[in-house]
Every structure is written in C-alpha cells, then in structure tokens.
Amino acid sequence: MEEVIRVLVVDDSAYVRKVIKQMLSRSPFIEVIGTARDGREALDCVAELQPDVVTLDLIMPNMNGVEFLREQMQRRPLPVIIVSIASESGETALEALDAGAVEFVQKPTALATEKVFEISDELIQKVKAAAQIKLSNLPTNTNNRITSPLVSKVSSGAVDIVVMGISTGGPQALSFLIPQLPEDFPIPVAVVLHMPVGYTEMYARRLNDISPLKVVEAKEKDPVTAGTVLIAPAGRHLSFIRQPDGSVLTHLDARPFDTLHRPSVDVLFQSAAEVFGDRVLGVVMTGMGSDGKQGSAWIKSHGGLIFTEAEESCVVYGMPRAVEEAGLSDKAIPLNQITTAIMGVL
Structure with missing residues (x-):
C-alpha cells in the first residue's frame, strides 16, 4: 500500500495556506501535517513535525523562502516545492533552485481568489513526485x-x-x-x-x-x-x-x-x-x-x-x-x- 506523504505548507497568506491544504487533502495519499507563516516558523515546524515534503512561498516577512532553504538544507535536506508568482519572484525562484528546491508551481494570482485552485492537480502530482526524489543527486551551488x-x-x-x-x-x-x-x-x-x-x-x-x-x-x-x-x-x-x-x-x-x-x-x-x-x-x-x-x-x-x-x-x-x-x-x-x-x- 502507498505510504501517506506528510506535507508542511509554508506561506504568509492565511488564505493560501488554507487553499493549499484543501487542494492537497483531495489526495488520500497526502496529509498536511502543519502550516507556517514564514521561514523562521517553518524551520521550527520541520524540526518538530519531520515532514516528507515542504511547499514554500518565496516572498515572506521575517525569513523569506530562499533564506529558509539555505538554513534548512544545512540542517536536514528535504524535498521543497516552491509555490509562488513568477512576476514577483522570478530571480528569487532561480536562487531557490540554486539553494536546493526541487520543483516549482506557479500561483495563477497573488490575490485571495478561487483561481488558486487551478494548480490543484499539478501540485498533487509534484508533491507525490517530490516524495520519491533522490536529493543526494541534486547538483548544488x-x-x-x-x-x-x-x-x-x-x-x-x-x-x-x-x-x-x-x-x-x-x-x-x-x-x-x-x-x-x-x-x-x-x-x-x-x-x-x-x-x-x-x-x-x-x-x-x-x-x-x-x-x-x-x-x-x-x-x-x-x-x-x-x-x-x-x-x-x-x-x-x-x-x-x-x-x-x-x-x-x-x-x-x-x-x-x-x-x-x-x-x-x-x-x-x-x-x-x-x-x-x-x-x-x-x-x-x-x-x-x-x-x-x-x-x-x-x-x-x-x-x-x-x-x-x-x-x-x-x-x-x-x-x-x-x-x-x-x-x-x-x-x-x-x-x-x-x-x-x-x-x-x-
């Protein structure tokens, strides 16, 4: 039987955290075990909850997505999927890939609207794939x-x-x-x-x-x-x-x-x-x-x-x-x- 993938959702928007949790919960093989509002809170959540995969916003207060990645990958590498908007964070997304992120999904809008649900199937597919990833094979820096x-x-x-x-x-x-x-x-x-x-x-x-x-x-x-x-x-x-x-x-x-x-x-x-x-x-x-x-x-x-x-x-x-x-x-x-x-x- 397929094992359930445990996911931590990191985003500074309460609406987006809720929506991503709803989207991922459509799959019986994915469980959202926690959410975090910024990179600093995410570091604590990863240490406590030990997720299999993290979905990560890039533009956040206190500690942004790239800063989180750099710190987390030194502590314990794990598969991270960027969920962000290209127009706001394109260069940052490329920095995040350099820092060890494995995939990214583009948010259709920055606004709290139903359009966010359009990425549901893609996100589920990429979370399932990320759980199988060999992080040791990812060339870094x-x-x-x-x-x-x-x-x-x-x-x-x-x-x-x-x-x-x-x-x-x-x-x-x-x-x-x-x-x-x-x-x-x-x-x-x-x-x-x-x-x-x-x-x-x-x-x-x-x-x-x-x-x-x-x-x-x-x-x-x-x-x-x-x-x-x-x-x-x-x-x-x-x-x-x-x-x-x-x-x-x-x-x-x-x-x-x-x-x-x-x-x-x-x-x-x-x-x-x-x-x-x-x-x-x-x-x-x-x-x-x-x-x-x-x-x-x-x-x-x-x-x-x-x-x-x-x-x-x-x-x-x-x-x-x-x-x-x-x-x-x-x-x-x-x-x-x-x-x-x-x-x-x-």
Whole structure:
C-alpha cells in the first residue's frame, strides 16, 4: 500500500495556506501535517513535525523562502516545492533552485481568489513526485561552480544538432552540464526544460553568464547555429524549419494543444528528426513522466542517436526510464559523464 506523504505548507497568506491544504487533502495519499507563516516558523515546524515534503512561498516577512532553504538544507535536506508568482519572484525562484528546491508551481494570482485552485492537480502530482526524489543527486551551488570546459575537436559531421529534454532537477543539472561544453562547440544545442511561464528567459540569462557557449531563450526565426544553446520558452513548443538556402530557423507555436507539457520534448525531438534526419543526438535527462519517449522513437526511426541519463544520477528517474524501457536508448550515462559522451560522437 502507498505510504501517506506528510506535507508542511509554508506561506504568509492565511488564505493560501488554507487553499493549499484543501487542494492537497483531495489526495488520500497526502496529509498536511502543519502550516507556517514564514521561514523562521517553518524551520521550527520541520524540526518538530519531520515532514516528507515542504511547499514554500518565496516572498515572506521575517525569513523569506530562499533564506529558509539555505538554513534548512544545512540542517536536514528535504524535498521543497516552491509555490509562488513568477512576476514577483522570478530571480528569487532561480536562487531557490540554486539553494536546493526541487520543483516549482506557479500561483495563477497573488490575490485571495478561487483561481488558486487551478494548480490543484499539478501540485498533487509534484508533491507525490517530490516524495520519491533522490536529493543526494541534486547538483548544488552550480552558479559558483568553477567548470573546466572540455577541449573541442573539429566535428566529423556525424551529428548536426544536440537536442535535450529535461524536467525535475533540470535547472541544476543543466547548470552543471552546459558550462562544460567548449566555446568552439561545433554544432547547435536546443533544450526543452519544463518550467512555468516567466522563468525560461531569466534562466537562460543565468546559464549564459556561467557558460562559454551563448545561451538564449529561443525566439521566432532565430538562426540555429553552432555554439548556441537555445532554451525553448515556457508556453511555446520549439521546432525547426529548414530554409531553401539550407540554413535552419526556429519556429515557436502553441500547437499542438494536446501535449501534457508546452514546450514538449516530443515536439522538439520529432522536428529535429524531420529536419536533420540521421544527424541528431537526443539526450533525455532527469524528470518525471514520459515526455521524450515518443520523440526519441522519431529520432531513432530516422537513424539518429539517443542518450539517457543513468538512474544513478537522476533526481527523478522518470523520463529516462520511459525511453530506456522502450528500448530506445543507445547509452545510459551518469550526469558527470554526459558532456564527454556528447563530445565523443561529434
């Protein structure tokens, strides 16, 4: 029988605390064992109640969410899901991920209205996933990491693009991996990272600051060129269009509407296979669910390569597991060896 997940809800709004408790209580496998009004009170509650998962607001008096995270992770690491508003706390949310938060859910509004209930299903799903997370696999302090980019070599032309799909644990894993790619990396990289709307541009800027490569949030009709990492914008699928002169441009679209995620790894991978044929390397990394499995099948059917992150380094072994179990992975690789493996097939 599934064990009940014990959750502490931290938010300075009494209304939001009540609503989150109501939402989580819809699941028979989740019990809200306490609430806290700020980070300082949350530290005491964690010590006393020993929750399995914490949901955390970021903007709070006395001690904010990031301060709580930094202190709590030193005391006893545990899975923390940010529940906040992008417009008010975007940079703070990225700091929270650096400090050890594993997921975030975007509040639809700062106001005490019924709209808050819209996040109910997503929050329940992410709390269940967070309870299974391997926190020891979460790369930390990636912004301060001194990385040693690999030495490049002239591309043999076997691969013309690297496409990556990643979710839970993704911001930290990419902040570890991308800075290791050399400045003269000979092909483009495109990434779908499951993030709420409002975060991908800021995240791309931060990743650009610590990487030899140019990292940008993809815009419509961006050229797909060597040495550039394109991050799909939250809320839009990223695909490719080959021009009559042979160059390739990005295309952003809300369609298809029937995907679980937007952007979708499957949409990116399928487009890469259709435009670049057998010269595609797809990399599926940590994350829950199975986004990327169908896209990996497209890449394989066109003769391309698929790498998956090995279970031993995944924060959540969901997306890579789905690809692996479908027999679509050419190689399962721990996070700290993925860049070397990518360089090995160029």
